[in-house]
Amino acid sequence: MNYRSKKLINILLVVCILMANFIAPVYAAKHIFEDSMGHWAEEAINILTERGVIQGYPDGLSHPDNIITRGEFSALLARTMELETKDKVTINPAFEDIKGHFAQGDIEALVSKGVILVGDYGKQYLPNKPITRMEMIKMLVRATGKENHDLDCACNTGFLDEENLTKGEIQYICLGKYYNIISGYPDRTIRPNGETTRAEAFTMLLRQEKAKEK
Numbered sequence: 239m240n241y242r243s244k245k246l247i248n249i250l251l252v253v254c255i256l257m258a259n260f261i262a263p264v265y266a267a268k269h270i271f272e273d274s275m276g277h278w279a280e281e282a283i284n285i286l287t288e289r290g291v292i293q294g295y296p297d298g299l300s301h302p303d304n305i306i307t308r309g310e311f312s313a314l315l316a317r318t319m320e321l322e323t324k325d326k327v328t329i330n331p332a333f334e335d336i337k338g339h340f341a342q343g344d345i346e347a348l349v350s351k352g353v354i355l356v357g358d359y360g361k362q363y364l365p366n367k368p369i370t371r372m373e374m375i376k377m378l379v380r381a382t383g384k385e386n387h388d389l390d391c392a393c394n395t396g397f398l399d400e401e402n403l404t405k406g407e408i409q410y411i412c413l414g415k416y417y418n419i420i421s422g423y424p425d426r427t428i429r430p431n432g433e434t435t436r437a438e439a440f441t442m443l444l445r446q447e448k449a450k451e452k
Contacts, residue, residue, distance in 0.1 A: 269287060269288075270284060270287070271283065271287065271292075271294060271298070271299055271300040272298070272299060273299045273300055273301065273302065274287075274300050274302060277302050277437065278437070279302055279437035279438075279440055279441055282437070282440040282441050282443075282444050283300055283302060283437070283440055285444065286314075286318075286440055286443065286444070287300070290317065291314055291317040291318050291443070292314070292440065300436070301436060302435065302436050302437035302440070303435050303436070303437060304435065304436050305368045305433045305434070305435060305436075306368065306369060306433075306434055306435065306436045306438075306439045307365060307366050307367060307368055307369060308363060308364060308365045308366075308367060308368075308369040308373070309336075309339055309340065309341035309344075309345070309363075309365030309366060310341070310436070310439075311369045311374060311377075311439055312341050312344045312345045312348055312354070312365070313340070313341040313344040314439065314440075314443060315344075315348060315353065315377060315378070315381060315443065316341075316343075316344035316345075316347050316348055317344070318443050318446070318447065319351075319353075319381060321344070321347040321348070321351065322347065323343035323344050323346070323347045331345075331346060332345065332346055332349045332354075332356050332363075333345070333356070333359065333361060333362055333363035333365075334361050334362060335361075335362045335363060335364065335365065336363050336365055339365050339366075341365055345363060345365065348377070351381075352380060353377050353380045353381050354377060358373075358376070368433040368434075369433075369434065370430065370431050370432065370433065370434075371420075371428065371429055371430055371431070371432050371433075371434055372403075372407060372410075372411075372430035372431060374434060374439065374442060375410050375411060375414045375419070375420060375430075376407075376410050378414065378419050378442060378443075378446040378449075379410050379413045379414050379417070379419065381446060382417060382419075382446060382449045382450050383450065393408070393409065393412030393413075393416075394412075395408065395411050395412050395415055395428070396415075396422075396426065397411065397422055397426060397427055397428040398425075398426045398427055399427040399428060399429065399430070400428065400430070403430060407430065411428055411430070417445075417446075417449035418445055418448070418449065419442055419445045419446050419449050420442065420445075
């Protein structure tokens with residue numbers, strides 16, 4: 239093998255190494271979960287995944303049809319809001335049952351921003367329990383900038399299952415509908431005490447971001 243051939247091979251090796259180093263980060267940034275392909279919320283999942291909001295489970299899947307917990311939703315919302323969470327982990331946390339939980343920093347960051355109100359829960363947050371739609375609506379509306387909202391304004395949500403809600407809860411639903419964070423179900427219900435899938439939560443998080451512009 240002559241000198242020119244060796245030189246050409248060396249150049250090709252360098253090019254291959256550089257391309258490999260470039261392609262790897264790009265692939266990682268555009269990672270697609272296998273169980274999101276063809277799902278009705280695929281676009282929302284891909285957008286949030288690319289931004290690092292959705293990080294998936296140890297099995298490498300996003301599990302969009304799983305019921306979302308308070309801890310999971312809190313973590314997703316804090317990431318969407320790009321809150322600083324490292325310094326929010328305290329010795330005496332806002333809730334006695336979140337110490338050491340994976341979402342402790344996220345929960346405390348949301349408490350400090352007024353997105354989660356300690357008075358709504360008391361001493362325990364129950365981060366591993368399913369979060370209700372009403373809880374999510376409250377957090378998402380507060381996250382848009384609650385100082386801009388007048389909870390005393392009159393409103394008509396149009397939902398058929400709000401008769402047992404408080405005036406304050408109805409106002410949150412009204413604001414959530416106004417900002418297009420929520421749209422309700424085809425049967426004209428909002429199901430405030432119902433559970434929500436991760437995919438539904440992903441969609442609501444993206445809508446909440448658009449609501450900030452409105």
